[in-house]
């Protein structure tokens with residue numbers, strides 16, 4: 001049975017509450033933009049593509065119920081809602097790109113029928129679901145081919161290390177970095193996958209491990225602090241991670257801990273890949289230093305599953321993401337348009353502008 005984290009039918013949205021995983025599968029209703037914003041902020045849904053998809057669908061659900069007298073009224077409501085959704089979490093680019101695209105669609109539309117324009121926006125948002133799954137499959141297949149042509153095999157196939165959660169739970173389906181793992185497995189080429197715990201919020205232990213067990217993939221969980229010894233003592237073919245924002249120069253913001261894994265990969269000569277559909281690429285921010293890094297509440301660090309593990313009174317710093325410089329992304333950046341060297345990812349922006357797909 002395929003995992004399902006987003007249940008959507010015209011006018012109705014439910015999401016799997018990721019705060020309760022892996023212990024409980026419980027879907028919550030998202031009836032409006034405010035519900036969508038809260039679900040993103042509290043991380044009931046997380047992962048860059050899923051944030052944008054659930055944010056936009058929450059807007060679509062509220063839009064469907066609302067009546068507008070004029071196009072101006074529709075436009076004002078839309079811009080206000082979309083701008084609000086962008087404020088829930090700042091690092092991933094996907095929601096802000098979608099918001100800009102939908103606002104531009106409204107402002108450039110020649111349609112003078114409010115209902116028709118409203119439905120056009122809803123249709124466009126609904127298409128995001130299928131498009132994200134197809135993009136993930138395409139980029140995963142490209143990355144799997146690239147790994148086969150450039151990385152070392154271990155035993156009966158390739159051994160991959162991944163970080164955070166980038167699978168069904170972080171996207172509309174299939175996944176990005178975890179999609180690459182799925183594609184290798186489908187081809188009979190996956191020997192093993194290691195997933196990090198991903199402290200402090202444990203997306204690896206709670207969510208990636210859940211997906212790997214669900215799909216019966218050969219897998220092992222490690223603590224984040226074991227990456228160096230893993231690379232030294234076991235044959236790792238490649239590291240594959242996702243992205244929250246890829247800057248124009250190929251620097252990548254992703255889950256905290258990604259940067260240190262990239263440093264270790266460089267030291268141990270392990271190719272380091274980023275799996276990032278075009279929706280994760282920022283066309284404006286030139287380099288990683290200008291990416292806003294979200295800082296999350298201290299209790300995500302001091303508490304584990306509601307139990308305090310840190311001494312009371314200690315100061316905490318909890319950046320949720322870090323930036324891996326392009327020069328450490330030695331394998332490449334996999335997109336639905338192919339695999340790019342990180343310092344050549346600028347070309348991707350031109351291909352997207354020109355509408356080419358190869």
Ligand SMILES: CSC[C@@H](O)[C@@H](O)C(=O)COP(=O)(O)O
Nearest residue numbers: 046047048164166170242243255
């Ligand atoms: C396909 S998901 C890519 C990234 O969004 C993922 O690696 C990540 O950093 C998620 O962070 P999170 O804080 O759980 O939203």
